[in-house]
Amino acid sequence: MEDIWLMVLSTLASAIRLACPLVLAAMGGILAERSGIVDIGLEGKMLAGAFAAATTASLLGSPWLGLLGGMAAGVFFSMLHGVATIRYRGDQVVSGMALNFFALGLTMVLGQAWFEQGGQTPALDAAQRFTPINLPGAETWARQIPVLGDFYRIVLSGHSILVYAAFAMPALLAFMLGHTRFGLRLRAAGEEPNAVDTAGVSVAGVRTLALTATGMLCGAAGAYISTAQNAAFSRDMTAGSGYIALAAVIFGKWRPLPVLGACLLFGLLTALEARLQGQSLPGLGTIPPQVFQVLPYVLTVVLLAGFIGKATPPKALGRPYVKER
Amino acid sequence: MSTTTIPEPHGNGASRPAQRAPARLPWWLTGLVVPALQVALALGVASLVVLLVGESPLATLRVMLTGALDPANGLASTLYYATSLTFTGLAVAVAFHAGLFNIGGEGQAYVAGLGVALACLWLDGRLGAPAMFCVAMLAATAAGAFWAWIPGYLQARRGAHVVVSTIMFNYIAAGLLNYMLVSAIGSGGMGTETRSFAPSAMLPKLHEVLEPLGISLAPSFLNIATLLALLCAAGVWWLLWRTRLGYALRLLGHSPRAARYAGLSAASLTIIAMLISGALAGLMAVNDVYGAQGRLVLNFTGGMGFLGVAVALMGRNHPVGVLAAALLFGALYQGSTDLQLDFPRISPELILVIQGLVVFFVAALDRLVRAPVERGYLAWSNRQRPDA
Secondary structure (H helix, E strand, O other), X not given: OHHHHHHHHHHHHHHHHHHHHHHHHHHHHHHHHHOOOOOOOHHHHHHHHHHHHHHHHHHHOOHHHHHHHHHHHHHHHHHHHHHHHHHXXXXXXXXXXXXXXXXXXXXXXXHHHHHOOOXXXXXXXXXXXXXXXXXXXXXXXXXXXXXXXHHHHHHHOOEOHHHHHHHHHHHHHHHHHHHOHHHHHHHHHHHOHHHHHHOOOOHXXXXXXXXXXXXXXXXXXXXXXXXXXXXXXXXXXOXXXXXXXXXXXXHOOOOHHHHHHHHHHHHHHHHHHHHOOOOEEOOOEEOOHHHHHHHHHHHHHHHHOXXXXXXXXXXXXXXXXXXXX | OOXXXXXXXXOOOOOOOOOXXXXXXXXXXXXXXXXXXXXXXXXXXXXXXXXXXXXXXHHHHHHHHHHHHOOOOHHHHHXXXXXXXXXXXXXXXXXXXXXXXXXXXXXXXXXXXXXXXXXXXXXXXXXXXXXXXXXXXXXXXXXXXXXXXXXXXXXXXXXOOHHHHHHHHHHHHHHHXXXXXXXXXXXXXXXXXXXXXXXXXXXXXHHHHHHHHOOOOOOOOOEOHHHHHHHHHHHHHHXXXXXXXXXXXXXXXXXXXXXXXXXXXXXXXXXXXXXXXHHHHHHHHHHHHHHHHOOOEOOOOOOHHHHHHHHHHHOOXXXXXXXXXXXXXXXXXXXXXXXXXXXXXXXXXXXXXXXXXXXXXXHXXXXXXXXXXXXXXXXXXXXXXXXX
């Protein structure tokens, strides 16, 4: 019994670690899409962020500078998306897709040329990475308390600083969207941009700010993957998590707290996949790992199709704003 | 992209407010000059990336193009890749004309590969080559069409936006094939692939066809699916501009409201467009699995489905444009594999950089180049006819 409990706890802890980049990127996705800009480019921004963070951290020797580098790369790609979609009113899906390919190719080409390790960046040592933090008392009094103490020690404690920051983000974002002037303008830009314009606020300005924040969050998500979860950048290391984050945004109906739930669910699926590899379950037999891999996508399509609940996107999503004459 | 409007992603497929009709420009300006300038811009930015790597952009491009067009070995591969890209490009173009953005070509081709492989593995000892050809064609197109039908149905009847569901279905297809190749139909050897099909269950290669005629070519993957691609391009042109169905599809893409007033069923047309699109994407598997390799290999699509989007956008969704763009990208794809020999510092993924930049400048940043060209032309033509 004790063993099973510890196994459940370590699976939960692993789910939290796996959900962290999804949460950061999905919050970025919420900001972009609630402001009316479709962003299927989360993946590319994460990848660029991961590469820039690992490169900066290994050259300058500090994970914090790496994080800054990752965020800068994310913002750079986000601004490219902004120029195409806001300034030139280009198609938002096409732009996101193009930038995903650009980021994928760019990280591989630059990584190969600069480091000559098949696209890998140099391995980071402990001083150049975000390492786990033990919360106060996790190793002392938490050991005395049965059950809950274990939960505190294993599940809540022992993550890197980025995880705690990421999990604070949804509540902050929910407050920002629901209770601040900027949040109201951002939501209005995605639902009724005319109203924003009539109030004398620039729709393009609001959307550009939203996309900047999206870039920072996706860059941070990438930085987490290459400098906290792993100790280097490797080719295509995000491996589709940007699309899982996009799925989480839709699955959580563009609202920060439900989206956090979706990210945790998808993180748990990945954690279970690793945990149940080759294990036989009573009544189910062995579940192929591919089932866990495709479940987030299947669930999202099922939800979108209205079979469970209904996901309604922001009304002006995907429409370039043109001032009425 | 001048002729198509895409319904907003994960919206309810409602049409955009009608855009101002673009000024009447001669076809060579919109079809040739503007895309050429856009591709030049994209290659210019790609050159900056090559400079960052520390190599000469011009030398790189020269190596890519000479490698791709070298009749001794590169040209056949270029044509082989161009064949795949014609199929995936036509798939995207047909959907575009109906106002649908099918990003699922990669997944549809992938599932079609599974369909064609299952047919060949099951029947390759029992059917003659002609019968096998019919079965393989049917299996590939049916599997590809099926994988596109689901998102099409969900868009038409349940309002799930086709862009999102096709993205998701690409990943679901990858999981499905991964499972099949690892646990069900894999050969159990070193590579994640099936056993090779019997020779009768493969399309004839071009060098085999030409040998009896006294023309000897170096062996390559180039097979008679290339002729099929040309037929499909002609067929798509005929369908879109010479049939009632094609007119209905284009009307739906141009103005959903007009289509509704004309008594057309948007739902049925959406599903039909996706079925045709998926079947075309599925033919890419005929070129590769049934034509070139004679077995199903993990990740055999190699991004050709995604590259089809670039091909369709660059070819302005017209079959002739698609053929031209497929040739260009086929050459770049082949050329990028040759790069490593001359420039070990440049990885073949340079093709992804070029692909991303071309899609960005040709489609996403379309107005950057088009608007000044339009303005310039109008100013010039007004000077020619001051009374107009």
